[in-house]
Amino acid sequence: MIHLQLGHLGTASVFLAFGLALYATVVGALGAQRRDARLQTSARLATVATFLVAATAVAVMEAALVSNDFSVQYVANHSSIGSPLWVKIVTLWAALQGSILLWSFLLTAYTALLAFTAPLSPLRPWALAVLSAIQVFFLGVVAFLANPFHTLASPPANGPGPNALLQNNWMMAVHPVLMYLGFVGLSVPFAFAMAALITRRPGSEWMVQTRRWALTGWGFLGAAIVAGGWWSYEVLGWGGYWAWDPVENVSFMPWLTATAFIHGVQVQERRRMLKSWNVMLIALTFCLSILGTFLTRSGVISSVHAFAAGPVGPAFLAFFVAVTLFAFGLIALRWDQVRDRAELDAVVSREGGFLAGNILFLAITFTVLLGTLFPLLVEAVSGQRVTVGPPFFDQVTLPLWMLVLLLMGIGPLLPWRRAEGASLRRNLAWLAGGFVVSGGLALLLGMREIYPTLTVALAGYNLVSLGLLLGQALVPRVRLTTRSPWSVLWSYAHESRRRVGSMVAHLAIVIIALGVAFSSGYRVDQQVKIDFGKSTTFQGYTLTPVDRFMDRSAAVISSGAIVDVSKGGRHVATLRPRLNVFGSSQEPVAKPAVMYTFSHDLYLNLDNTIGPNTSYVVLRTIYSPLVSWIWFGGLLLVVGVINSLLPARRRWAESRAEAGAEETSPA
Amino acid sequence: MRRLVIVVVVVAGLAGVFLYGLLRGPPNRDVPSKLVGKPAPQFTLPLYQRYQATYGNSFSLDAHKGTPLVINFWASWCGPCFQEAPVLEAAFNKYRAQGVLFVGVQTQDHGQYDAGRKFITRFGYTFPVGLDNDSSIGVNYALFGVPETFFVNRQGIVVYKQVGPVSDTIMAKEIEAIVK
Numbered sequence: 065m066i067h068l069q070l071g072h073l074g075t076a077s078v079f080l081a082f083g084l085a086l087y088a089t090v091v092g093a094l095g096a097q098r099r100d101a102r103l104q105t106s107a108r109l110a111t112v113a114t115f116l117v118a119a120t121a122v123a124v125m126e127a128a129l130v131s132n133d134f135s136v137q138y139v140a141n142h143s144s145i146g147s148p149l150w151v152k153i154v155t156l157w158a159a160l161q162g163s164i165l166l167w168s169f170l171l172t173a174y175t176a177l178l179a180f181t182a183p184l185s186p187l188r189p190w191a192l193a194v195l196s197a198i199q200v201f202f203l204g205v206v207a208f209l210a211n212p213f214h215t216l217a218s219p220p221a222n223g224p225g226p227n228a229l230l231q232n233n234w235m236m237a238v239h240p241v242l243m244y245l246g247f248v249g250l251s252v253p254f255a256f257a258m259a260a261l262i263t264r265r266p267g268s269e270w271m272v273q274t275r276r277w278a279l280t281g282w283g284f285l286g287a288a289i290v291a292g293g294w295w296s297y298e299v300l301g302w303g304g305y306w307a308w309d310p311v312e313n314v315s316f317m318p319w320l321t322a323t324a325f326i327h328g329v330q331v332q333e334r335r336r337m338l339k340s341w342n343v344m345l346i347a348l349t350f351c352l353s354i355l356g357t358f359l360t361r362s363g364v365i366s367s368v369h370a371f372a373a374g375p376v377g378p379a380f381l382a383f384f385v386a387v388t389l390f391a392f393g394l395i396a397l398r399w400d401q402v403r404d405r406a407e408l409d410a411v412v413s414r415e416g417g418f419l420a421g422n423i424l425f426l427a428i429t430f431t432v433l434l435g436t437l438f439p440l441l442v443e444a445v446s447g448q449r450v451t452v453g454p455p456f457f458d459q460v461t462l463p464l465w466m467l468v469l470l471l472m473g474i475g476p477l478l479p480w481r482r483a484e485g486a487s488l489r490r491n492l493a494w495l496a497g498g499f500v501v502s503g504g505l506a507l508l509l510g511m512r513e514i515y516p517t518l519t520v521a522l523a524g525y526n527l528v529s530l531g532l533l534l535g536q537a538l539v540p541r542v543r544l545t546t547r548s549p550w551s552v553l554w555s556y557a558h559e560s561r562r563r564v565g566s567m568v569a570h571l572a573i574v575i576i577a578l579g580v581a582f583s584s585g586y587r588v589d590q591q592v593k594i595d596f597g598k599s600t601t602f603q604g605y606t607l608t609p610v611d612r613f614m615d616r617s618a619a620v621i622s623s624g625a626i627v628d629v630s631k632g633g634r635h636v637a638t639l640r641p642r643l644n645v646f647g648s649s650q651e652p653v654a655k656p657a658v659m660y661t662f663s664h665d666l667y668l669n670l671d672n673t674i675g676p677n678t679s680y681v682v683l684r685t686i687y688s689p690l691v692s693w694i695w696f697g698g699l700l701l702v703v704g705v706i707n708s709l710l711p712a713r714r715r716w717a718e719s720r721a722e723a724g725a726e727e728t729s730p731a
Numbered sequence: 732m733r734r735l736v737i738v739v740v741v742v743a744g745l746a747g748v749f750l751y752g753l754l755r756g757p758p759n760r761d762v763p764s765k766l767v768g769k770p771a772p773q774f775t776l777p778l779y780q781r782y783q784a785t786y787g788n789s790f791s792l793d794a795h796k797g798t799p800l801v802i803n804f805w806a807s808w809c810g811p812c813f814q815e816a817p818v819l820e821a822a823f824n825k826y827r828a829q830g831v832l833f834v835g836v837q838t839q840d841h842g843q844y845d846a847g848r849k850f851i852t853r854f855g856y857t858f859p860v861g862l863d864n865d866s867s868i869g870v871n872y873a874l875f876g877v878p879e880t881f882f883v884n885r886q887g888i889v890v891y892k893q894v895g896p897v898s899d900t901i902m903a904k905e906i907e908a909i910v911k
Contacts (some may be wrong), residue, residue, distance in 0.1 A: 364753060669820065684817050
């Protein structure tokens with residue numbers, strides 16, 4: 065007799081969810097094809113059932129993790145009794161199998177939500193069928209190739225716990241979830257785009273319906289990338305946040321194409337242009353997110369990140385090929401309908417600016433893709449093994465980024481269709497003023513490196529641009545009212561949410577650009593050896609290791625130094641850089657201690673093991689200017705996205721009034 | 732139809748490359764070096780100026796027969812090299828008393844003298860370092876990538892090769908093996 069275990073329940077849920085997704089795909093497509101409302105409704109209900117069953121699978125896994133059920137293989141391989149509760153919970157996405165389960169779950173959640181919130185349209189049945197088909201793939205991988213619910217006949221008493229680098233920081237709880245929410249969010253506009261092609265309705269309908277989804281997905285992906293940078297900053301001990309590693313690149317590429325997409329969308333909404341372009345961008349975004357998963361999970365590309373090569377590699381490759389053929393094949397077949405008929409009235413116009421920006425984003429994407437795949441291409445052709453390092457990426461993309469900043473300032477100030485000579489010249493004069501003044505200030509303050517100086521100049525230029533945009537919107541409003549400018553600004557921010565949201569997002573990009581420019585251009589990195597009780601000075605700070613410490617818990621043993629930081633004789637901080645040894649692993653992992661300030665970070669990483677008799681500490685001391693601006697910029701970006709997503713006050717009030725009217729009006 | 736053909740051809744090409752990658756399997760970095768157990772290939776490395784007073788204008792392997800050596804290959808663009816640099820410098824300070832000499836070979840970094848100096852200054856390397864400008868030393872040592880570190884004993888025989896960044900534990904273990 066089989067003793068029923070959590071693992072069995074999990075496996076059963078996964079297979080059931082797979083079956084339901086298959087049903088929703090087939091019946092949904094059939095219903096859409098035959099325009100049969102009953103079949104369509106049945107498929108919609110099936111997406112909800114899939115979601116509920118997938119949620120059960122996730123709940124079972126969480127239950128197994130939290131209750132230390134080591135009869136479940138995933139728990140035995142990746143969890144440990146001594147870990148704190150939060151680590152146990154997030155262990156769900158600490159390894160491949162759990163991550164794909166989470167991804168599938170989020171996909172079912174989005175699909176179910178969409179099934180009930182998307183307005184009835186000819187596109188909806190097909191879009192749901194496409195999303196269900198994507199679910200079939202992911203749930204199939206979980207069920208057949210990477211089932212985390214395999215049970216062990218003789219379970220171990222304890223497990224090793226998740227990868228030490230992941231346990232080292234709470235960011236591990238956040239970054240992957242944001243990433244999957246981003247990828248999944250962007251698959252919604254993809255599904256609608258495909259539905260539009262299938263139904264031969266390649267107008268703007270699909271785009272308008274999924275504008276919010278696209279923006280949400282894009283916002284999550286952006287937040288995930290910044291969070292990932294912060295994680296690597298807080299954990300890896302080299303004081304950096306981005307190394308152009310393949311793992312980073314593959315999350316960056318879909319974000320770049322999605323950025324191009326959310327800008328292209330506006331041109332199509334406004335001018336009915338860039339139709340084919342937008343369809344291709346969203347298809348590219350989705351294909352790149354699958355490609356990225358394939359590249360990082362198959363071991364095809366060597367990376368400093370160690371990934372176990374599992375059976376999912378070939379599956380993701382097959383899916384990538386299928387999706388790319390499907391999407392771009394469909395675009396090719398429908399080319400006559402998606403092709404743009406309108407022509408650009410003038411290059412110097414809002415749409416011209418958008419188009420140029422999009423080309424830049426695609427150029428950056430292509431550069432990153434080439435750099436990432438180049439070693440593989442060369443090896444396939446010539447058998448040589450080569451490595452492409454950051455110099456390539458920096459040298460090629462930095463000029464493009466500068467152009468992006470340049471366009472970001474002028475683009476929003478250009479009118480649609482054609483720019484008027486006089487107002488264009490006036491705006492350009494203002495922008496040039498901002499560029500010259502801030503660039504000049506940078507030079508006066510002693511900046512000489514080309515890119516950081518240029519970034520400062522362009523930041524000034526962009527601030528002027530934002531000021532002009534805000535001024536153009538607010539000045540007439542203030543003149544028409546007796547209210548204070550602040551209250552006008554407040555109501556403007558609520559009424560024109562998209563406009564203000566985009567300004568906030570652009571401001572966030574300026575802030576991030578400054579953070580990147582300064583922290584990479586002007587960081588100071590030294591290694592010092594200090595005896596306990598003695599002091600050393602570093603960038604105006606006096607560092608004194610006053611004592612050693614050792615913390616022991618069931619999950620982790622930390623040992624490190626207590627370093628007193630003072631400036632001009634005044635105590636400013638006490639930092640505790642340490643080495644952590646997690647569970648049964650032998651290698652200690654350094655955990656840097658960071659003093660965050662507005663203008664710079666002081667980052668200490670411990671480079672020697674501290675025992676009871678150690679008389680000195682070896683510290684890697686890093687002074688990194690403006691680095692926290694990157695994290696703040698990331699946060700601001702999210703604020704901008706949220707502001708764009710919220711319904712405008714006026715429209716909101718109207719819709720509430722309408723709803724009220726419906727309730728009161730006689731049937 | 733023509734467009735469809737283009738799409739199919741492009742996707743098939745991409746798929747071919749990836750399939751090759753899959754069939755090749757994950758790049759194996761643990762290939763035991765053919766050099767292990769063999770004499771370390773001779774090289775002469777022009778040193779950065781700051782080391783010339785102490786170690787001479789160039790470092791020649793022949794001139795250091797009988798000295799246990801740690802030969803570290805790095806590049807200014809390589810992330811893991813930054814990661815391991817403090818470990819190397821700390822290990823050199825710790826073991827130099829036992830007669831071990833380290834030598835840093837900056838390689839796959841053609842013409843990057845400034846970047847090399849910046850790196851050395853950043854980590855305060857006290858052992859001799861030079862730029863292998865045409866990467867020929869790297870070729871003779873059959874580098875897979877950077878960083879790689881070779882441990883050479885008093886007889887001039889390569890005892891161990893580390894691919895990827897070194898750690899305190901590896902340094903302790905392998906240096907013990909070469910000072911014997």
